[in-house]
Amino acid sequence: MIKILSGAEVSILDKHHIQGKGISSHQLMEKAAEGFVDWFLEKRFSSSKPIALFCGAGNNGGDGLAIARLLTKHGFQCVVFTCFADEGSLSEDCRINLGLLPSAIRKFPWNEFDSEEFGLVIDAYLGVGIKGPLREEAKSIIDKINSFKGIKVSVDLPSGLSADYSGFDHCVHAEVTVTFAFPKLALLLPEHAKVTGELVLVDIGISEEELEVFHSSYYYLLKKDIPAFHKKFHRFSHKGDFGKVLLIAGSRGKMGAAALSAKAAFRTGSGLVSCQVPLEERIIIQTSVPEAMCVFEDSIDWMAFDAIGVGPGIGLDQGELLEKLLREYDRPIVMDADALTLLSRNPSFLDLIPKESILTPHLGEFERLFGKCRTHLERLEKARRFCMNYKLNVLIKGANSVICLADGRQIFNSSGSHFMATAGMGDVLTGMITSFLGQGYSSEQALVCGVYQHGLAGEMAGDMKGRGTLASDVIEMIPETFKRLGVS
Numbered sequence: 001m002i003k004i005l006s007g008a009e010v011s012i013l014d015k016h017h018i019q020g021k022g023i024s025s026h027q028l029m030e031k032a033a034e035g036f037v038d039w040f041l042e043k044r045f046s047s048s049k050p051i052a053l054f055c056g057a058g059n060n061g062g063d064g065l066a067i068a069r070l071l072t073k074h075g076f077q078c079v080v081f082t083c084f085a086d087e088g089s090l091s092e093d094c095r096i097n098l099g100l101l102p103s104a105i106r107k108f109p110w111n112e113f114d115s116e117e118f119g120l121v122i123d124a125y126l127g128v129g130i131k132g133p134l135r136e137e138a139k140s141i142i143d144k145i146n147s148f149k150g151i152k153v154s155v156d157l158p159s160g161l162s163a164d165y166s167g168f169d170h171c172v173h174a175e176v177t178v179t180f181a182f183p184k185l186a187l188l189l190p191e192h193a194k195v196t197g198e199l200v201l202v203d204i205g206i207s208e209e210e211l212e213v214f215h216s217s218y219y220y221l222l223k224k225d226i227p228a229f230h231k232k233f234h235r236f237s238h239k240g241d242f243g244k245v246l247l248i249a250g251s252r253g254k255m256g257a258a259a260l261s262a263k264a265a266f267r268t269g270s271g272l273v274s275c276q277v278p279l280e281e282r283i284i285i286q287t288s289v290p291e292a293m294c295v296f297e298d299s300i301d302w303m304a305f306d307a308i309g310v311g312p313g314i315g316l317d318q319g320e321l322l323e324k325l326l327r328e329y330d331r332p333i334v335m336d337a338d339a340l341t342l343l344s345r346n347p348s349f350l351d352l353i354p355k356e357s358i359l360t361p362h363l364g365e366f367e368r369l370f371g372k373c374r375t376h377l378e379r380l381e382k383a384r385r386f387c388m389n390y391k392l393n394v395l396i397k398g399a400n401s402v403i404c405l406a407d408g409r410q411i412f413n414s415s416g417s418h419f420m421a422t423a424g425m426g427d428v429l430t431g432m433i434t435s436f437l438g439q440g441y442s443s444e445q446a447l448v449c450g451v452y453q454h455g456l457a458g459e460m461a462g463d464m465k466g467r468g469t470l471a472s473d474v475i476e477m478i479p480e481t482f483k484r485l486g487v488s
Protein backbone atom coordinates (compact mmCIF):
# COMPACT_ATOMS: atom_id res chain seq x y z
CA MET A 1 0.00 0.00 0.00
CA ILE A 2 1.28 3.43 -0.86
CA LYS A 3 1.23 6.07 1.84
CA ILE A 4 -0.34 9.36 0.74
CA LEU A 5 1.77 12.34 1.79
CA SER A 6 0.86 16.01 1.81
CA GLY A 7 1.89 18.29 -1.04
CA ALA A 8 4.35 20.09 1.24
CA GLU A 9 6.13 16.79 1.98
CA VAL A 10 6.87 16.15 -1.70
CA SER A 11 10.01 18.30 -1.73
CA ILE A 12 11.29 16.64 1.50
CA LEU A 13 10.60 13.23 -0.04
CA ASP A 14 12.48 14.29 -3.19
CA LYS A 15 15.47 15.38 -1.14
CA HIS A 16 15.58 12.11 0.84
CA HIS A 17 15.24 10.11 -2.36
CA ILE A 18 17.89 11.86 -4.41
CA GLN A 19 20.35 11.78 -1.49
CA GLY A 20 19.65 8.08 -0.88
CA LYS A 21 20.00 7.14 -4.54
CA GLY A 22 22.87 9.49 -5.27
CA ILE A 23 21.03 11.07 -8.20
CA SER A 24 20.30 14.70 -9.04
CA SER A 25 16.87 16.33 -8.80
CA HIS A 26 17.10 16.83 -12.54
CA GLN A 27 17.44 13.06 -13.03
CA LEU A 28 14.35 12.51 -10.87
CA MET A 29 12.43 15.00 -13.02
CA GLU A 30 13.62 13.14 -16.12
CA LYS A 31 12.32 9.89 -14.64
CA ALA A 32 8.91 11.51 -14.05
CA ALA A 33 8.84 12.82 -17.63
CA GLU A 34 9.85 9.39 -19.00
CA GLY A 35 7.10 7.73 -16.96
CA PHE A 36 4.56 10.18 -18.31
CA VAL A 37 5.73 9.62 -21.89
CA ASP A 38 5.66 5.79 -21.50
CA TRP A 39 2.01 6.06 -20.45
CA PHE A 40 1.30 8.53 -23.27
CA LEU A 41 2.75 6.20 -25.91
CA GLU A 42 0.83 3.25 -24.52
CA LYS A 43 -2.41 5.20 -24.93
CA ARG A 44 -1.64 5.70 -28.64
CA PHE A 45 -2.80 9.30 -28.81
CA SER A 46 -3.03 10.66 -32.35
CA SER A 47 -0.02 12.59 -33.67
CA SER A 48 -1.94 14.14 -36.55
CA LYS A 49 -2.35 17.50 -34.80
CA PRO A 50 0.24 19.29 -32.62
CA ILE A 51 0.22 19.05 -28.82
CA ALA A 52 0.15 22.24 -26.72
CA LEU A 53 2.05 22.16 -23.41
CA PHE A 54 1.38 24.87 -20.82
CA CYS A 55 4.50 25.10 -18.66
CA GLY A 56 4.83 27.04 -15.41
CA ALA A 57 7.94 28.41 -13.71
CA GLY A 58 8.27 25.68 -11.05
CA ASN A 59 9.10 21.99 -11.25
CA ASN A 60 5.68 21.15 -12.65
CA GLY A 61 6.62 23.36 -15.61
CA GLY A 62 10.01 21.62 -15.66
CA ASP A 63 8.24 18.29 -16.05
CA GLY A 64 6.26 19.76 -18.95
CA LEU A 65 9.38 20.99 -20.75
CA ALA A 66 11.06 17.58 -20.36
CA ILE A 67 7.88 15.88 -21.64
CA ALA A 68 7.84 18.18 -24.70
CA ARG A 69 11.45 17.22 -25.49
CA LEU A 70 10.78 13.47 -25.11
CA LEU A 71 7.49 13.49 -27.06
CA THR A 72 9.21 15.31 -29.91
CA LYS A 73 11.75 12.45 -30.10
CA HIS A 74 8.80 10.10 -30.57
CA GLY A 75 7.51 12.04 -33.57
CA PHE A 76 4.92 14.27 -31.87
CA GLN A 77 4.82 17.93 -32.83
CA CYS A 78 4.91 19.92 -29.58
CA VAL A 79 4.37 23.64 -28.96
CA VAL A 80 5.21 25.12 -25.55
CA PHE A 81 3.10 27.92 -24.06
CA THR A 82 5.10 29.60 -21.33
CA CYS A 83 3.22 30.69 -18.20
CA PHE A 84 5.97 32.93 -16.82
CA ALA A 85 7.05 36.47 -17.62
CA ASP A 86 10.81 36.21 -17.19
CA GLU A 87 13.23 33.31 -17.12
CA GLY A 88 14.77 34.63 -13.91
CA SER A 89 11.78 33.27 -11.96
CA LEU A 90 12.30 29.64 -13.02
CA SER A 91 13.17 26.85 -10.59
CA GLU A 92 16.61 25.38 -11.24
CA ASP A 93 15.37 22.19 -12.90
CA CYS A 94 12.82 24.10 -14.93
CA ARG A 95 15.64 26.31 -16.21
CA ILE A 96 17.78 23.26 -17.09
CA ASN A 97 14.90 21.75 -19.08
CA LEU A 98 14.20 25.02 -20.84
CA GLY A 99 17.85 25.02 -21.92
CA LEU A 100 17.53 21.41 -23.18
CA LEU A 101 14.47 22.18 -25.30
CA PRO A 102 15.34 21.62 -28.99
CA SER A 103 15.08 24.78 -31.08
CA ALA A 104 12.55 23.02 -33.33
CA ILE A 105 9.99 23.24 -30.50
CA ARG A 106 8.25 26.60 -30.83
CA LYS A 107 7.57 28.66 -27.69
CA PHE A 108 4.89 31.31 -27.23
CA PRO A 109 3.50 33.23 -24.28
CA TRP A 110 0.40 31.46 -22.91
CA ASN A 111 -2.05 34.13 -24.12
CA GLU A 112 -1.17 33.37 -27.77
CA PHE A 113 -2.71 29.89 -27.52
CA ASP A 114 -5.34 29.23 -30.20
CA SER A 115 -7.34 26.17 -29.27
CA GLU A 116 -8.30 25.36 -32.88
CA GLU A 117 -4.78 24.36 -33.88
CA PHE A 118 -4.17 21.57 -31.37
CA GLY A 119 -5.14 17.94 -30.91
CA LEU A 120 -4.38 17.70 -27.18
CA VAL A 121 -3.28 19.90 -24.27
CA ILE A 122 -0.80 18.95 -21.56
CA ASP A 123 -1.22 21.02 -18.42
CA ALA A 124 2.14 21.41 -16.67
CA TYR A 125 1.43 24.85 -15.27
CA LEU A 126 1.07 24.29 -11.49
CA GLY A 127 1.55 21.17 -9.36
CA VAL A 128 1.88 20.62 -5.62
CA GLY A 129 3.73 23.92 -5.13
CA ILE A 130 0.85 26.40 -5.07
CA LYS A 131 0.60 28.47 -1.92
CA GLY A 132 -2.30 30.63 -0.80
CA PRO A 133 -5.12 31.88 -3.03
CA LEU A 134 -4.48 31.79 -6.78
CA ARG A 135 -3.16 35.01 -8.26
CA GLU A 136 -5.31 36.82 -10.85
CA GLU A 137 -3.01 35.96 -13.76
CA ALA A 138 -3.10 32.27 -12.79
CA LYS A 139 -6.90 32.34 -13.11
CA SER A 140 -6.61 33.76 -16.65
CA ILE A 141 -4.08 31.07 -17.59
CA ILE A 142 -6.36 28.34 -16.21
CA ASP A 143 -9.33 29.77 -18.13
CA LYS A 144 -7.20 29.70 -21.29
CA ILE A 145 -6.31 26.03 -20.72
CA ASN A 146 -9.97 25.22 -20.04
CA SER A 147 -11.00 26.96 -23.29
CA PHE A 148 -9.62 23.86 -25.07
CA LYS A 149 -12.48 21.45 -25.67
CA GLY A 150 -10.41 18.36 -26.52
CA ILE A 151 -8.47 16.10 -24.13
CA LYS A 152 -6.50 17.91 -21.41
CA VAL A 153 -3.94 15.82 -19.54
CA SER A 154 -2.74 17.32 -16.27
CA VAL A 155 0.74 16.60 -14.99
CA ASP A 156 0.74 15.59 -11.29
CA LEU A 157 -2.33 17.70 -10.42
CA PRO A 158 -4.87 19.72 -12.39
CA SER A 159 -3.37 23.23 -12.15
CA GLY A 160 -5.06 25.28 -9.44
CA LEU A 161 -6.07 22.28 -7.31
CA SER A 162 -4.35 22.10 -3.95
CA ALA A 163 -2.90 18.66 -3.15
CA ASP A 164 -4.39 18.39 0.33
CA TYR A 165 -7.66 20.30 0.58
CA SER A 166 -11.19 19.98 -0.55
CA GLY A 167 -12.58 22.51 -3.00
CA PHE A 168 -11.04 24.90 -5.51
CA ASP A 169 -11.56 28.32 -6.90
CA HIS A 170 -10.13 28.14 -10.41
CA CYS A 171 -8.80 24.85 -11.65
CA VAL A 172 -8.00 23.01 -14.89
CA HIS A 173 -10.73 20.49 -15.75
CA ALA A 174 -8.63 17.54 -16.86
CA GLU A 175 -9.84 14.46 -18.68
CA VAL A 176 -6.80 12.59 -17.30
CA THR A 177 -4.40 13.36 -14.45
CA VAL A 178 -1.04 11.60 -14.47
CA THR A 179 0.37 11.82 -10.97
CA PHE A 180 3.83 10.84 -9.72
CA ALA A 181 4.96 8.54 -6.88
CA PHE A 182 1.67 8.56 -4.94
CA PRO A 183 -1.81 9.93 -5.64
CA LYS A 184 -2.24 13.34 -4.08
CA LEU A 185 -5.12 13.26 -1.59
CA ALA A 186 -7.19 15.82 -3.51
CA LEU A 187 -7.26 13.51 -6.53
CA LEU A 188 -9.19 10.91 -4.52
CA LEU A 189 -11.93 13.18 -3.18
CA PRO A 190 -15.30 12.70 -4.90
CA GLU A 191 -15.94 16.46 -5.06
CA HIS A 192 -12.91 16.71 -7.37
CA ALA A 193 -13.87 13.85 -9.70
CA LYS A 194 -14.93 16.24 -12.49
CA VAL A 195 -11.60 18.10 -12.53
CA THR A 196 -9.32 15.09 -12.00
CA GLY A 197 -10.81 12.85 -14.69
CA GLU A 198 -9.16 9.46 -15.05
CA LEU A 199 -6.33 8.98 -12.53
CA VAL A 200 -3.04 7.45 -13.65
CA LEU A 201 -0.23 6.74 -11.18
CA VAL A 202 3.34 6.75 -12.50
CA ASP A 203 6.12 5.04 -10.55
CA ILE A 204 9.24 7.24 -10.46
CA GLY A 205 11.36 4.82 -8.45
CA ILE A 206 10.40 6.06 -4.96
CA SER A 207 9.72 2.96 -2.84
CA GLU A 208 6.90 2.40 -0.34
CA GLU A 209 9.54 2.23 2.41
CA GLU A 210 10.69 5.77 1.56
CA LEU A 211 7.11 7.00 1.94
CA GLU A 212 6.56 5.01 5.13
CA VAL A 213 8.81 7.26 7.26
CA PHE A 214 6.36 10.15 6.86
CA HIS A 215 3.42 10.56 9.19
CA SER A 216 0.12 10.03 7.40
CA SER A 217 -2.87 7.82 8.03
CA TYR A 218 -3.99 7.78 4.37
CA TYR A 219 -3.05 4.91 2.07
CA TYR A 220 -3.76 3.89 -1.53
CA LEU A 221 -4.48 0.23 -2.26
CA LEU A 222 -3.07 -1.35 -5.41
CA LYS A 223 -3.51 -4.70 -7.14
CA LYS A 224 -0.04 -5.86 -6.16
CA ASP A 225 -0.94 -5.49 -2.46
CA ILE A 226 -3.81 -7.97 -2.49
CA PRO A 227 -2.17 -11.44 -2.60
CA ALA A 228 -0.35 -10.83 0.71
CA PHE A 229 -3.69 -10.19 2.45
CA HIS A 230 -5.05 -13.61 1.46
CA LYS A 231 -5.01 -16.71 3.63
CA LYS A 232 -3.36 -19.75 2.13
CA PHE A 233 -5.49 -22.88 1.76
CA HIS A 234 -4.00 -26.32 1.02
CA ARG A 235 -5.10 -29.59 -0.53
CA PHE A 236 -6.32 -30.95 2.81
CA SER A 237 -8.60 -27.95 3.33
CA HIS A 238 -12.24 -28.96 3.63
CA LYS A 239 -15.64 -27.28 3.44
CA GLY A 240 -15.42 -26.32 7.12
CA ASP A 241 -12.17 -24.39 6.57
CA PHE A 242 -13.94 -22.18 4.05
CA GLY A 243 -16.44 -21.07 6.64
CA LYS A 244 -20.08 -21.23 7.47
CA VAL A 245 -21.73 -17.87 6.97
CA LEU A 246 -25.20 -16.49 7.54
CA LEU A 247 -26.75 -13.66 5.60
CA ILE A 248 -29.70 -11.99 7.27
CA ALA A 249 -31.18 -10.39 4.20
CA GLY A 250 -34.30 -9.95 2.11
CA SER A 251 -37.98 -9.36 2.75
CA ARG A 252 -41.10 -9.43 0.60
CA GLY A 253 -40.25 -7.71 -2.68
CA LYS A 254 -36.57 -7.47 -1.78
CA MET A 255 -35.47 -11.10 -1.92
CA GLY A 256 -33.07 -10.28 -4.73
CA ALA A 257 -30.79 -8.64 -2.16
CA ALA A 258 -30.51 -11.92 -0.25
CA ALA A 259 -29.95 -13.95 -3.43
CA LEU A 260 -27.18 -11.62 -4.65
CA SER A 261 -25.38 -11.61 -1.28
CA ALA A 262 -25.58 -15.39 -1.00
CA LYS A 263 -24.31 -16.03 -4.54
CA ALA A 264 -21.49 -13.54 -4.03
CA ALA A 265 -20.49 -15.32 -0.80
CA PHE A 266 -20.31 -18.66 -2.62
CA ARG A 267 -18.34 -17.17 -5.53
CA THR A 268 -15.93 -15.68 -2.98
CA GLY A 269 -15.27 -19.16 -1.70
CA SER A 270 -17.55 -19.79 1.29
CA GLY A 271 -18.05 -23.47 2.09
CA LEU A 272 -21.57 -23.10 3.46
CA VAL A 273 -23.95 -20.18 3.08
CA SER A 274 -27.27 -19.88 4.90
CA CYS A 275 -29.85 -17.15 4.48
CA GLN A 276 -32.13 -16.04 7.26
CA VAL A 277 -35.24 -15.03 5.34
CA PRO A 278 -39.02 -14.83 5.94
CA LEU A 279 -40.52 -18.34 5.80
CA GLU A 280 -42.98 -17.45 3.03
CA GLU A 281 -40.19 -16.09 0.80
CA ARG A 282 -37.76 -19.03 1.14
CA ILE A 283 -38.64 -20.60 -2.23
CA ILE A 284 -37.02 -17.64 -3.99
CA ILE A 285 -33.65 -18.40 -2.37
CA GLN A 286 -33.98 -22.16 -2.73
CA THR A 287 -34.61 -21.91 -6.46
CA SER A 288 -32.29 -19.00 -7.32
CA VAL A 289 -29.37 -20.14 -5.14
CA PRO A 290 -29.89 -23.91 -4.68
CA GLU A 291 -26.50 -24.26 -2.96
CA ALA A 292 -27.71 -22.08 -0.06
CA MET A 293 -29.68 -23.21 2.98
CA CYS A 294 -32.48 -21.19 4.51
CA VAL A 295 -33.13 -20.65 8.21
CA PHE A 296 -36.28 -19.11 9.57
CA GLU A 297 -36.77 -20.49 13.09
CA ASP A 298 -37.77 -18.01 15.81
CA SER A 299 -34.65 -18.72 17.76
CA ILE A 300 -31.47 -19.25 15.79
CA ASP A 301 -28.13 -20.29 17.24
CA TRP A 302 -26.21 -17.42 15.64
CA MET A 303 -22.97 -18.44 17.33
CA ALA A 304 -22.96 -21.57 15.14
CA PHE A 305 -21.89 -19.32 12.23
CA ASP A 306 -18.32 -18.17 11.56
CA ALA A 307 -19.54 -14.83 10.22
CA ILE A 308 -22.80 -12.98 9.76
CA GLY A 309 -23.76 -10.25 7.31
CA VAL A 310 -26.94 -8.35 8.10
CA GLY A 311 -29.00 -5.73 6.34
CA PRO A 312 -29.54 -6.04 2.58
CA GLY A 313 -33.27 -5.74 1.95
CA ILE A 314 -34.39 -6.68 5.48
CA GLY A 315 -36.73 -3.67 5.75
CA LEU A 316 -36.91 -1.09 8.48
CA ASP A 317 -39.21 -3.06 10.80
CA GLN A 318 -36.43 -5.39 11.96
CA GLY A 319 -35.07 -3.31 14.85
CA GLU A 320 -35.80 -6.01 17.43
CA LEU A 321 -34.10 -8.69 15.37
CA LEU A 322 -31.04 -6.50 14.92
CA GLU A 323 -30.85 -5.69 18.63
CA LYS A 324 -31.14 -9.41 19.53
CA LEU A 325 -28.40 -10.28 17.05
CA LEU A 326 -26.07 -7.62 18.40
CA ARG A 327 -26.68 -8.85 21.95
CA GLU A 328 -26.20 -12.55 21.18
CA TYR A 329 -23.41 -12.64 18.59
CA ASP A 330 -19.94 -11.62 19.71
CA ARG A 331 -17.78 -12.00 16.57
CA PRO A 332 -17.30 -9.23 13.99
CA ILE A 333 -20.35 -8.84 11.75
CA VAL A 334 -20.95 -6.99 8.49
CA MET A 335 -23.71 -4.37 8.67
CA ASP A 336 -25.12 -2.90 5.48
CA ALA A 337 -28.16 -1.17 4.01
CA ASP A 338 -31.29 -1.38 6.21
CA ALA A 339 -29.20 -2.47 9.21
CA LEU A 340 -27.36 0.87 8.96
CA THR A 341 -30.57 2.88 8.73
CA LEU A 342 -31.88 0.99 11.79
CA LEU A 343 -28.65 1.83 13.55
CA SER A 344 -29.05 5.53 12.76
CA ARG A 345 -32.59 5.37 14.25
CA ASN A 346 -31.39 3.50 17.36
CA PRO A 347 -28.06 5.01 18.46
CA SER A 348 -28.20 2.89 21.64
CA PHE A 349 -27.34 -0.15 19.44
CA LEU A 350 -23.89 1.32 18.81
CA ASP A 351 -22.46 0.06 22.09
CA LEU A 352 -23.76 -3.44 21.33
CA ILE A 353 -21.92 -3.91 18.03
CA PRO A 354 -19.16 -6.53 18.37
CA LYS A 355 -15.67 -4.99 18.21
CA GLU A 356 -13.98 -5.08 14.79
CA SER A 357 -17.34 -5.28 13.01
CA ILE A 358 -17.65 -3.70 9.57
CA LEU A 359 -20.21 -1.03 8.61
CA THR A 360 -20.53 -0.41 4.86
CA PRO A 361 -22.50 2.80 4.26
CA HIS A 362 -22.87 4.57 0.93
CA LEU A 363 -22.85 8.36 1.19
CA GLY A 364 -26.58 8.62 2.00
CA GLU A 365 -26.35 6.00 4.75
CA PHE A 366 -23.20 7.66 6.04
CA GLU A 367 -25.01 10.97 6.46
CA ARG A 368 -27.93 9.29 8.19
CA LEU A 369 -25.45 7.82 10.67
CA PHE A 370 -23.02 10.67 11.13
CA GLY A 371 -24.82 13.80 9.94
CA LYS A 372 -24.22 16.03 6.93
CA CYS A 373 -20.65 16.80 5.86
CA ARG A 374 -19.58 19.69 3.68
CA THR A 375 -16.52 17.89 2.32
CA HIS A 376 -15.16 14.38 2.00
CA LEU A 377 -12.30 15.28 4.33
CA GLU A 378 -14.83 16.18 7.02
CA ARG A 379 -16.52 12.83 6.38
CA LEU A 380 -13.20 11.00 6.70
CA GLU A 381 -12.42 12.75 9.96
CA LYS A 382 -15.82 11.85 11.43
CA ALA A 383 -15.34 8.25 10.35
CA ARG A 384 -11.84 8.13 11.84
CA ARG A 385 -13.03 9.35 15.24
CA PHE A 386 -15.97 6.94 15.20
CA CYS A 387 -13.83 3.93 14.24
CA MET A 388 -11.26 4.64 16.93
CA ASN A 389 -13.87 5.32 19.65
CA TYR A 390 -15.95 2.23 18.99
CA LYS A 391 -13.17 -0.08 17.68
CA LEU A 392 -15.18 -0.61 14.50
CA ASN A 393 -14.38 -0.44 10.78
CA VAL A 394 -16.32 1.69 8.32
CA LEU A 395 -16.26 1.38 4.55
CA ILE A 396 -17.36 4.61 2.87
CA LYS A 397 -18.59 3.35 -0.50
CA GLY A 398 -18.25 5.25 -3.76
CA ALA A 399 -15.61 5.68 -6.49
CA ASN A 400 -12.35 5.18 -4.53
CA SER A 401 -14.20 3.63 -1.57
CA VAL A 402 -12.37 4.33 1.68
CA ILE A 403 -11.67 1.57 4.20
CA CYS A 404 -11.59 3.30 7.59
CA LEU A 405 -9.95 0.97 10.09
CA ALA A 406 -10.42 0.84 13.85
CA ASP A 407 -6.78 1.89 14.35
CA GLY A 408 -7.31 5.16 12.43
CA ARG A 409 -5.75 4.21 9.09
CA GLN A 410 -7.80 5.06 6.01
CA ILE A 411 -7.22 3.16 2.78
CA PHE A 412 -8.48 4.40 -0.60
CA ASN A 413 -9.36 1.65 -3.07
CA SER A 414 -8.11 1.91 -6.63
CA SER A 415 -10.29 -0.68 -8.42
CA GLY A 416 -13.79 -0.17 -9.78
CA SER A 417 -15.73 1.00 -12.78
CA HIS A 418 -18.42 3.57 -13.46
CA PHE A 419 -20.55 0.69 -14.78
CA MET A 420 -20.98 -0.41 -11.16
CA ALA A 421 -23.42 2.36 -10.25
CA THR A 422 -26.43 0.03 -10.47
CA ALA A 423 -28.76 -1.85 -8.12
CA GLY A 424 -27.45 -4.74 -6.08
CA MET A 425 -23.72 -3.93 -6.14
CA GLY A 426 -23.73 -3.27 -2.38
CA ASP A 427 -25.46 -6.60 -1.70
CA VAL A 428 -22.70 -8.35 -3.65
CA LEU A 429 -20.04 -6.58 -1.60
CA THR A 430 -21.72 -7.56 1.68
CA GLY A 431 -21.70 -11.20 0.55
CA MET A 432 -18.01 -10.99 -0.39
CA ILE A 433 -16.80 -9.37 2.84
CA THR A 434 -18.92 -11.72 4.98
CA SER A 435 -17.51 -14.66 3.05
CA PHE A 436 -13.90 -13.65 3.73
CA LEU A 437 -14.67 -13.11 7.43
CA GLY A 438 -16.17 -16.60 7.54
CA GLN A 439 -13.00 -18.01 5.97
CA GLY A 440 -11.05 -16.79 8.99
CA TYR A 441 -9.79 -13.50 7.55
CA SER A 442 -9.35 -10.59 9.97
CA SER A 443 -11.67 -7.62 9.44
CA GLU A 444 -8.84 -5.72 7.73
CA GLN A 445 -8.04 -8.65 5.42
CA ALA A 446 -11.73 -9.21 4.62
CA LEU A 447 -12.22 -5.53 3.81
CA VAL A 448 -9.08 -5.13 1.72
CA CYS A 449 -9.67 -8.30 -0.32
CA GLY A 450 -13.45 -7.83 -0.52
CA VAL A 451 -13.38 -4.20 -1.57
CA TYR A 452 -10.53 -4.55 -4.07
CA GLN A 453 -11.88 -7.73 -5.68
CA HIS A 454 -15.43 -6.35 -5.83
CA GLY A 455 -14.05 -3.39 -7.81
CA LEU A 456 -11.89 -5.64 -9.98
CA ALA A 457 -14.82 -7.95 -10.74
CA GLY A 458 -16.79 -4.82 -11.65
CA GLU A 459 -14.04 -3.66 -14.02
CA MET A 460 -13.90 -7.08 -15.67
CA ALA A 461 -17.70 -7.33 -15.99
CA GLY A 462 -17.79 -3.73 -17.27
CA ASP A 463 -15.16 -4.55 -19.92
CA MET A 464 -17.34 -7.41 -21.17
CA LYS A 465 -20.79 -5.87 -20.93
CA GLY A 466 -20.24 -2.11 -20.89
CA ARG A 467 -23.43 -0.17 -20.27
CA GLY A 468 -26.05 -2.42 -18.74
CA THR A 469 -23.63 -4.38 -16.53
CA LEU A 470 -25.60 -6.13 -13.77
CA ALA A 471 -24.66 -6.98 -10.20
CA SER A 472 -25.09 -10.64 -11.28
CA ASP A 473 -22.42 -10.12 -13.98
CA VAL A 474 -20.05 -8.88 -11.28
CA ILE A 475 -20.71 -12.00 -9.17
CA GLU A 476 -19.81 -14.22 -12.14
CA MET A 477 -16.43 -12.47 -12.44
CA ILE A 478 -15.42 -12.97 -8.78
CA PRO A 479 -13.64 -16.32 -9.41
CA GLU A 480 -11.71 -14.66 -12.27
CA THR A 481 -10.41 -12.01 -9.88
CA PHE A 482 -8.61 -14.70 -7.85
CA LYS A 483 -6.98 -15.96 -11.06
CA ARG A 484 -6.07 -12.43 -12.17
CA LEU A 485 -4.37 -11.87 -8.79
CA GLY A 486 -2.62 -15.23 -8.80
CA VAL A 487 -4.44 -16.30 -5.60
CA SER A 488 -5.38 -20.00 -5.57
Ligand SMILES: NC(=O)C1=CN([C@@H]2O[C@H](COP(=O)(O)OP(=O)(O)OC[C@H]3O[C@@H](n4cnc5c(N)ncnc54)[C@H](OP(=O)(O)O)[C@@H]3O)[C@@H](O)[C@H]2O)[C@@H](O)CC1
Binds near residue numbers: 028029058
Ligand atom coordinates in the same frame (compact mmCIF):
# COMPACT_ATOMS: atom_id res chain seq x y z
N1 LIG B 1 8.32 13.44 -5.97
C1 LIG B 1 7.53 14.02 -6.86
O1 LIG B 1 6.33 13.87 -6.73
C2 LIG B 1 8.12 14.82 -7.96
C3 LIG B 1 7.56 16.06 -8.34
N2 LIG B 1 7.90 16.70 -9.45
C4 LIG B 1 7.13 17.84 -9.91
O2 LIG B 1 7.37 18.98 -9.12
C5 LIG B 1 6.14 19.63 -8.85
C6 LIG B 1 6.28 20.53 -7.69
O3 LIG B 1 7.16 21.53 -8.08
P1 LIG B 1 7.35 22.89 -7.26
O4 LIG B 1 7.53 22.57 -5.84
O5 LIG B 1 8.42 23.64 -7.92
O6 LIG B 1 5.95 23.59 -7.40
P2 LIG B 1 4.99 23.87 -8.66
O7 LIG B 1 3.80 23.01 -8.50
O8 LIG B 1 5.69 23.82 -9.95
O9 LIG B 1 4.50 25.35 -8.34
C7 LIG B 1 5.44 26.38 -8.18
C8 LIG B 1 5.01 27.54 -9.03
O10 LIG B 1 3.71 27.96 -8.61
C9 LIG B 1 3.72 29.36 -8.40
N3 LIG B 1 2.71 29.65 -7.40
C10 LIG B 1 2.72 29.31 -6.10
N4 LIG B 1 1.61 29.72 -5.49
C11 LIG B 1 0.87 30.35 -6.43
C12 LIG B 1 -0.41 30.99 -6.39
N5 LIG B 1 -1.13 31.06 -5.28
N6 LIG B 1 -0.88 31.51 -7.54
C13 LIG B 1 -0.16 31.43 -8.67
N7 LIG B 1 1.05 30.84 -8.76
C14 LIG B 1 1.55 30.31 -7.65
C15 LIG B 1 5.11 29.68 -7.98
O11 LIG B 1 5.38 31.02 -8.24
P3 LIG B 1 6.33 31.86 -7.24
O12 LIG B 1 5.61 31.83 -5.93
O13 LIG B 1 7.61 31.15 -7.21
O14 LIG B 1 6.34 33.20 -7.86
C16 LIG B 1 5.91 28.74 -8.88
O15 LIG B 1 6.09 29.29 -10.15
C17 LIG B 1 5.20 18.48 -8.68
O16 LIG B 1 3.85 18.82 -8.74
C18 LIG B 1 5.64 17.60 -9.83
O17 LIG B 1 5.01 18.00 -11.04
C19 LIG B 1 8.78 16.00 -10.39
O18 LIG B 1 9.49 16.87 -11.16
C20 LIG B 1 9.78 15.08 -9.73
C21 LIG B 1 9.29 14.28 -8.65
Ligand SMILES: [K+]
Binds near residue numbers: 060123126156157
Ligand atom coordinates in the same frame (compact mmCIF):
# COMPACT_ATOMS: atom_id res chain seq x y z
K1 LIG C 1 -0.45 20.59 -13.60
